[in-house]
Amino acid sequence: MSREHALAIWNAAVDVVRPAPLVRAALEAERAIHTAPRVLVVGAGKAGPGMAQGLEEALADRLDRVEGLLNVPAGMTAPLKRIRLHAARPQGVNEPTAEGVAGAEDMLRLLQSAGPDDVAVCLISGGGSALLPAPVEGVSLADKLAVTKLLHRCGATIDEMNCVRKHLSRVKGGRLAEAFRGKRLVSLIVSDVVGDPLDVIASGPTAPDPTTFADALQVLRKYELSRSTPSAVLRYLEAGSNGRHPETLKTIPASVENRVIGSNRVALDAAKRKAEELGYRVLDLGSFVEGETRHVATAVAGVVRSIKRGGVPLRAPACVLLGGETTVTLGANAGKGGRNLEFVAAVVAKLGAELEGVTVLSGGTDGEDGPTDAAGAVADAATLAALAEQKITADDFVQRHDAYYLFDRVGGLIRSGLTGTNVMDVRVIVVQ
Known part of the structure; x- marks a missing residue:
């Protein structure tokens, strides 16, 4: 009986963070979303299908105004009418892919197309960082993956890895929110990070980033990776440290709200x-x-x-x-x-x-x-x-x-x- 009890307790923990009901509840009081001419949906993560389903259920009487896509692992499905699930990586392979880049670029274009009264909902959950790759110009996906693997092998913390990755990305470190041209963006987050820090979950695509290019270079120096890091990565980070590339967002507009709706x-x-x-x-x-x-x-x-x-x-x-x-x-x-x-x-x-x-x-x-x-x-x-x-x-x-x-x-x-x-x-x- 104890084994059955332990399983029942674990299942209760999983059931309460099922994403569809969490999203439905979060959107009930969002008047701006219910009255907007367009609702643009972007995001990434393993909970993406359920989160998208919850959003469509919450906006069932105005689905004709909803459009968007989420990057999710291949094979994940949901009965959706307006939100496209984009297979951004194979199941069981937690690495960024070219398919993930294509999806991220579609999201950037969608957010940039927003009219002044449009709203956006960003749905973020665990695994979002690898599912939402968009390397900066001059740095290839292979370069970015190589430096991530170097940091992982040498025991770098998640904060250190994210510091470097955010400064090599067009979506992380608040840049996804920066691309939005509309009235209001609400980011609904199912957290897979200890303490639920907004800048760490999925590398913070809609959150301010406290780290700098100089911090990213210091991480590489700390682990003596400067020589083994791809040259394109080093050149970009050094140029950013010298002010030749814009920093990640240090503050976000008042029109952007980040809300953790599910957590450990x-x-x-x-x-x-x-x-x-x-x-x-x-x-x-x-x-x-x-x-x-x-x-x-x-x-x-x-x-x-x-x-x-x-x-x-x-x-x-x-x-x-x-x-x-x-x-x-x-x-x-x-x-x-x-x-x-x-x-x-x-x-x-x-x-x-x-x-x-x-x-x-x-x-x-x-x-x-x-x-x-x-x-x-x-x-x-x-x-x-x-x-x-x-x-x-x-x-x-x-x-x-x-x-x-x-x-x-x-x-x-x-x-x-x-x-x-x-x-x-x-x-x-x-x-x-």
Whole structure:
């Protein structure tokens, strides 16, 4: 029963951030949108189909005024009448493509065509940064992808990578909003970033950017990448630093509004309500969880031990919740997995026999965990029995970053399919 409870709690978290109802509710009071001669729709992200569907439902009596497109992963569909879903990248390949550039350029042209009384709605969700590429003149998509990979390999933070990417883009760092010529632009955002910073989500296409060309160059120097960075990238950033290219937007017009309508915090609140409904005392560790996955797993395993042995910080039956998004530092011969799969495997390895009476679940709310077909995994005492029967240990798979094959062997993969939303990860630990 504990495994079923953990899955029910996780599903409650995902269901509350389904994008269509979030968008419908957000647009109910937007009088300017309901009376505009044209409503231009742009944006990108994994929640794009559901967000577009919610918008069309909210404006069902005036759909003839709606036009636009969203960049989404290939294969994503929705029953839409006026908004086009543009396949900007293959599923499972989180990199910008020429198709994504074509879609972004169509969006720029659409926003630039706005009349003085037209309004725009920008729909942004997780994965939007890779789905919305538009390199600056003189820098190719291959150049931009190359520097992104260099930054990723050397361990640059998301803020550092975005700083560089925004200064090589015609849409990021507020430039999508800058292209709009109409009366009002509302950006509705389903956040996949810890803390919901507007300038980081999808690299902030409608938000002000506090970083500069000089900051971008400093990131490359910090990681000693100046020599390996494509020459076109360096030339552009240096020219920008010397004032020969316009900076990203530092303020946005009063006619532009950014509104976060779905987030990890919203999902955790729903998970807490469901857990309490099922009779659990809840310890909510919040949505700001970051760091190396195995280290977070070790800390959570310690909390579980404390609950089991001393009833601290709360007595069983207990449910520990945590959100955010951790990272996995891969070795040279890494196996197959993702941060959610590795988290569950690492907790199993750390608790050992103390997993008895405990269910551990971790899943990406988008239904994808790394390069796998699983959202994550769930483990309990049945996992211990399967490990013993097959004479294998969870720790071996953790060390190889091969958690997908661990749970493929012992059971526990969560194959939810793409959920149509994305607000980072939700982890549920049930202690009986």
